Amino acid sequence: MRNPKRIVILGAGGRDFHVFNMVFKDNPDYRVVAFTSTQIPGQEYRRYPASLAGRYYPQGIPIYPQEKLKTIIRAHAVDEVVLAYSDLTFDELGRIICEALASGVSFKIVGPRETMLDSIKPVIAITAVKTGAGKSTTSRTIVRELLARGFMPAVVRHPMAYGNLEKRKVVIIRNSRDLEEYDLTLEEREEFEPYIEIGVTVLAGVDYRLVLLEAERIGDIIV
Incomplete structure (x- = not known):
């Protein structure tokens, strides 16, 4: 061997x-x-x-x-x-x-x-070649449009490796209490807060197989 x-x-x-x-x-x-x-x-x-x-x-x-x-x-x-x-x-x-x-x-x-994961739900992917290109703004616009059309999107963020990785295996942010539970950085809060203000769940983490399973359970469409 x-x-x-x-x-x-x-x-x-x-x-x-x-x-x-x-x-x-x-x-x-x-x-x-x-x-x-x-x-x-x-x-x-x-x-x-x-x-x-x-x-x-x-x-x-x-x-x-x-x-x-x-x-x-x-x-x-x-x-x-x-x-x-x-x-x-x-x-x-x-x-x-x-x-x-x-x-x-x-x-x-x-x-x-x-490395790509298959999903049982429709997926809208917002990507860019550089940081600061406007992915977050575009994502929020799409999410608001989906809500207006009667869909419930689940937002999946790319990972940020801050804090306790074990605790962040799967991160699900539904409300302000969750922001405190995961001890998020200011950068992360700035990304998550606009979604919870409009009642949309945001997910991130380390193990994206598990993150995807949770997103599929929560949303009609994954953004």
């Missing part, structure tokens, strides 16, 4: 955890030796919890700054670097690829077919 391929996942506290859950968790062919973090401050030097990581990770998975990538590759005998975040220029992407290849390891981006 061959040894599992040793992986480091480069992320920003969002898609990285989703890629892990969809592709690598409980997969005997791989061992994720570390995540790296960038863009979101304060995420480094903690661990992805064992309770979320699955049977191969009884100690959880360490999270390091992305600047430590070369050190991680050497220290953990990494075989492959997996990129799992966006908001990168082509120059920045090229530098990351070169850093991985110069360290002697393979580089990979996991594609949509391996």
Whole structure:
């Protein structure tokens, strides 16, 4: 039996955890030796919890700054670097690829077919290539239009890896009390509050299989 391929996942506290859950968790062919973090401050030097990581990770998975990538590759005998975040220029992407290849390891981006979730409900996806492009404003406009047409949407936000990840496995925000329960940041509150003011539930979290199941239970349409 061959040894599992040793992986480091480069992320920003969002898609990285989703890629892990969809592709690598409980997969005997791989061992994720570390995540790296960038863009979101304060995420480094903690661990992805064992309770979320699955049977191969009884100690959880360490999270390091992305600047430590070369050190991680050497220290953990990494075989492959997996990129799992966006908001990168082509120059920045090229530098990351070169850093991985110069360290002697393979580089990979996991594609949509391996990571997308199927839903039993209609889905309206609002996406953009950069932060600040207007996704939130567009989403709220669509939600108000759906309400006006008699539908009850459930809003699914992209993950933000603040706070206690175990507690945030599935986050369901229905009212102001829920905002306090999850100890949300100001940034998160600014996103969630406009929805609860109009009676719409917002969901987020770490495990988006479970988030999707809850959204399907709550809404007619998922935004």
